[in-house]
Amino acid sequence: MTQPYQNVTVLGAGAWGTALAQVAAAAGRDVLIWAREDEVVQGINQAHENTLFLPGQKLNPAVRATADIAEAAKADLILAVPPAQHMRSVLRSARPHLQLGAPLVLCAKGVERGSLALMTDVLREELPEIGPAVLSGPGFAKDVARGLPTAITIASPDAALAQRIVATIGLPTFRPYFADDLIGAEIGGAVKNVIAIACGVAEGRKLGDGARAALITRGFAELTRLGLAMGAKAETLSGLCGLGDLVLTCASLTSRNTSLGAALGEGRALKDILAERRSVAEGMESAPAVVALAAKYKVEMPICQAVDAIVGERISIDDAITALLSRPFKAEGV
Structure with a gap:
């Protein structure tokens, strides 16, 4: 033993x-x-x-x-x-x-x-x-x-x-x-927090369950693209510390990241939300770094980019949603 x-x-x-x-x-x-x-x-x-x-x-x-x-x-x-x-x-x-x-x-x-x-x-x-x-x-x-x-x-x-x-x-x-697989365990945990903010925004904007499902699924595609580019194993990313963590975090307002996104989606100012909190929403802190990693490894991560722009207060939520919904149609596996 x-x-x-x-x-x-x-x-x-x-x-x-x-x-x-x-x-x-x-x-x-x-x-x-x-x-x-x-x-x-x-x-x-x-x-x-x-x-x-x-x-x-x-x-x-x-x-x-x-x-x-x-x-x-x-x-x-x-x-x-x-x-x-x-x-x-x-x-x-x-x-x-x-x-x-x-x-x-x-x-x-x-x-x-x-x-x-x-x-x-x-x-x-x-x-x-x-x-x-x-x-x-x-x-x-x-x-x-x-x-x-x-x-x-x-x-x-x-x-x-x-x-x-x-x-x-x-x-x-x-x-x-x-x-x-250290990289897979780490990338899963880091990226899912960013995607959770997007799911929270959809909740706060009352975009419906279909929007959340789409964000989780396409967010998992982003997480997988970055993880594989950095050397992670696909089975790790589809396991507990990747897909499992993503689904849990994005599906509940218990998540600090999802609740932050929901408050933003309801139209509240970021500074007011943060003033009420002691705990850190890691997705907000990691979003710029995740987007920078995506650029470094030349992978597309439009949802993470949108979250980074929102929490960085460089774009309005409505403009971010419009930009995502205006992306070209393509094959699902791309």
């Missing part, structure tokens, strides 16, 4: 990080979650609740919190869950304190703006001695924290490492499947 890691640290106490801490605790691990906010640390340690990012969900008392990254970094296994645009700074802060040989799992979905780096690229640049592993797939934090059935992907070129991570956090209701 594969020996699990016992001491698990979660770097990042947003909703998803908190949910993963809950999973690890339910699996019997000793769990420490690192948060920047003293309010979050106190709430988890005293009331067993993250009232800022996952309110209303009682946490396993085995989950402890700290604001000291030096303390947090001393673990057998680290789940890195900061927003994608902050992954580099968090890894850099943790680097001097990491246990020799301790693996790190990247759990953020996005592409770094400016550098166009995937999270595995960021890890390689900041911590080249650590072999990469990625956790991705369809799951909402509130459902995972409640113990509702969820399946995700653990991707790593090291099969033994992937299996040990699965043994550490796997539960009957939290089912990790392993894969060796």
Whole structure:
């Protein structure tokens, strides 16, 4: 039997990080979650609740919190869950304190703006001695924290490492499947957030279920084109961390990205929407980088381009919709 890691640290106490801490605790691990906010640390340690990012969900008392990254970094296994645009700074802060040989799992979905780096690229640049592993797939934090059935992907070129991570956090209701395709796992998670904003816009504009189905399907074509151009495997992109994650995120207003798009589609100003939110909508942050990657690899991604222009406030929603609907008719497989 594969020996699990016992001491698990979660770097990042947003909703998803908190949910993963809950999973690890339910699996019997000793769990420490690192948060920047003293309010979050106190709430988890005293009331067993993250009232800022996952309110209303009682946490396993085995989950402890700290604001000291030096303390947090001393673990057998680290789940890195900061927003994608902050992954580099968090890894850099943790680097001097990491246990020799301790693996790190990247759990953020996005592409770094400016550098166009995937999270595995960021890890390689900041911590080249650590072999990469990625956790991705369809799951909402509130459902995972409640113990509702969820399946995700653990991707790593090291099969033994992937299996040990699965043994550490796997539960009957939290089912990790392993894969060796890092690029597919990462591209699926990054692009689906951008497409979800488009689906939210369609919801807010009341364009109907057919429009959402078309956006999901053609969005999957965009995701696949970019992933294959970057070296991903088709079966990864059509699995949990690609198609599965896309369908979940685009089909529910529980998604921060879909709800952001819906608010925009209803005519609300972006600055007003963002002023009400603590959590990051990764699709908004990743959209410019995804579009830049599409240009770099010479693939067409018109939906992602439209989302980038909308959130960048370079085009109105009505003009973006008109532009998409005015594209030439062509064969579906193109």
